Amino acid sequence: MRSFDAIVIGAGQSGPFLAARMAEKGMKVALIERKYLGGTCVNAGCMPTKTLVASARAAYVARNAGGYGVSIVGKIGIDMAVVRKRALTVTLEARNGLISWFAGMDDVSVIYGHARFESERTIMVNGEQLTAPRIYINVGARPAIPDMPGIGDIEFLTSTSIIALDTLPRHLVVIGGSYIGLEFAQMYRRFGADVTVVERGPTLASREDDDISDAIADILRAEGIAIHTGAHRIAFKKRADGIEVAVADGIADITASHVLVATGRVPNTDDLGLDRAGVATDTRGYIIVDDKLATNIEGIWALGDCNGHGAFTHTSYNDFEIAAANLLDGEDRKLSDRILAYALYIDPPLGRVGMSEKQARASGREIMISTRPMTKVGRAKERGETKGFMKVIADAQTKQILGAAILGIEGDEAIHGFIDAMNARTTYRELKWAVPIHPTVSELIPTLLGDLKKV
Numbered sequence: 001m002r003s004f005d006a007i008v009i010g011a012g013q014s015g016p017f018l019a020a021r022m023a024e025k026g027m028k029v030a031l032i033e034r035k036y037l038g039g040t041c042v043n044a045g046c047m048p049t050k051t052l053v054a055s056a057r058a059a060y061v062a063r064n065a066g067g068y069g070v071s072i073v074g075k076i077g078i079d080m081a082v083v084r085k086r087a088l089t090v091t092l093e094a095r096n097g098l099i100s101w102f103a104g105m106d107d108v109s110v111i112y113g114h115a116r117f118e119s120e121r122t123i124m125v126n127g128e129q130l131t132a133p134r135i136y137i138n139v140g141a142r143p144a145i146p147d148m149p150g151i152g153d154i155e156f157l158t159s160t161s162i163i164a165l166d167t168l169p170r171h172l173v174v175i176g177g178s179y180i181g182l183e184f185a186q187m188y189r190r191f192g193a194d195v196t197v198v199e200r201g202p203t204l205a206s207r208e209d210d211d212i213s214d215a216i217a218d219i220l221r222a223e224g225i226a227i228h229t230g231a232h233r234i235a236f237k238k239r240a241d242g243i244e245v246a247v248a249d250g251i252a253d254i255t256a257s258h259v260l261v262a263t264g265r266v267p268n269t270d271d272l273g274l275d276r277a278g279v280a281t282d283t284r285g286y287i288i289v290d291d292k293l294a295t296n297i298e299g300i301w302a303l304g305d306c307n308g309h310g311a312f313t314h315t316s317y318n319d320f321e322i323a324a325a326n327l328l329d330g331e332d333r334k335l336s337d338r339i340l341a342y343a344l345y346i347d348p349p350l351g352r353v354g355m356s357e358k359q360a361r362a363s364g365r366e367i368m369i370s371t372r373p374m375t376k377v378g379r380a381k382e383r384g385e386t387k388g389f390m391k392v393i394a395d396a397q398t399k400q401i402l403g404a405a406i407l408g409i410e411g412d413e414a415i416h417g418f419i420d421a422m423n424a425r426t427t428y429r430e431l432k433w434a435v436p437i438h439p440t441v442s443e444l445i446p447t448l449l450g451d452l453k454k455v
């Protein structure tokens with residue numbers, strides 16, 4: 001049995017950084033990864049998808065160049081093999097960067113293989129037993145496959161396998177109208193496929209406020225994407241000319257050439273031997289952690305998507321920061337200090353932080369709201385991209401900003417004005433007096449705050 005000071009299972013967006021920080025402090029660490037260093041973000045998530053989104057936007061800009069006085073002679077073509085290669089190159093650069101980084105780190109043993117708990121302190125990998133007084137789990141999540149009639153009889157794509165596609169589907173049907181599904185829907189529409197989104201719930205991106213969900217649907221419909229919400233009877237049938245997707249009673253069935261299943265993710269905790277260590281999970285398989293990411297078993301922590309407290313690269317990375325600060329820097333960092341922020345990478349993107357309007361209303365606070373359409377943002381007008389709107393919600397008593405959304409050009413960047421202010425725990429009154437740069441999207445933040453009204 002090999003002994004270490006710490007074992008990290010999974011090389012996602014927490015594990016590698018934590019392993020490196022522990023080694024820096026002289027600890028001997030085993031970092032176990034069953035597939036690729038960098039996990040989902042680098043290999044099947046953020047990096048390849050945002051590279052593909054950039055290719056799709058290039059096609060969109062080229063198609064619309066005429067409106068800007070730029071003439072492009074001839075047909076705008078998409079070479080899916082090149083599109084795919086570009087995404088793969090970005091992924092490989094990041095993955096290889098991690099491989100080289102760890103190759104130069106004597107105190108971290110990178111072990112490729114599937115890790116399983118044998119007991120509270122013992123891990124089995126490649127037939128070898130490893131032990132450590134501290135074990136950090138960073139095993140991430142994978143696409144959930146829903147139990148829908150006929151799904152077992154068809155070939156379908158997931159967010160992982162679609163990244164490797166190097167041909168253009170004739171008609172892509174995306175099952176699931178949430179963050180991952182919508183990004184692929186718009187991307188493939190811009191590549192030239194017919195695209196239909198089928199969503200069981202009443203709105204797209206149903207976690208968002210209805211006005212945001214409606215604006216997202218308008219943006220996608222304007223590009224020719226068909227959207228079926230309230231699809232309560234999704235079923236599949238293999239046919240000679242493709243896959244028949246039955247949507248709901250009374251609505252015509254769709255014939256797809258390809259089906260993408262994007263109906264959420266499940267944590268990779270079912271094949272980890274957690275029961276042998278006695279580590280508790282919730283009913284959906286997420287590892288239960290306390291405010292410092294500790295599980296119910298002393299000496300075992302869970303970081304990243306597998307603890308159910310975030311589904312993003314930056315939340316997983318923040319878990320690393322919390323764990324490292326508490327273990328190595330004598331700090332007292334807590335999960336509950338985190339203000340959730342994220343983006344939806346359709347174009348224009350949605351940048352979000354904190355509470356939605358519906359959450360703020362449900363909290364029982366007295367609230368103030370201000371909204372502004374992107375048609376009233378100079379930068380958006382100059383760029384000819386005025387879809388979407390911005391919204392901020394503040395507490396009428398404390399004057400704290402409770403949440404914000406910017407659905408519009410550069411919304412994923414401009415939202416950081418609110419993210420930074422909220423993390424500084426400043427009130428909206430200070431921000432109102434900021435002098436922003438003209439002409440930007442962010443310059444409207446003080447104006448938006450100046451228009452806050454009690455609701």
Ligand SMILES: Cc1cc2nc3c(=O)[nH]c(=O)nc-3n(C[C@H](O)[C@H](O)[C@H](O)COP(=O)(O)OP(=O)(O)OC[C@H]3O[C@@H](n4cnc5c(N)ncnc54)[C@H](O)[C@@H]3O)c2cc1C
Pocket residue numbers: 009010011012013014015032033034035036037038039040041042044045046047049050113114115116138139140141159180268271272303304305306310311312313314315316345
């Ligand atoms: C299509 C898509 C797009 C996304 N886009 C964004 C985005 O734009 N922005 C954003 O913030 N987030 C995005 N995400 C989410 C983001 O990728 C994840 O939240 C992020 O990777 C954090 O994951 P993690 O650190 O928890 O683990 P992961 O990155 O999932 O890594 C877990 C690692 O553990 C390994 N592993 C699992 N079980 C074992 C085992 N038993 N033994 C050994 N190794 C094991 C896995 O192979 C994997 O490498 C996207 C996800 C997808 C799928």
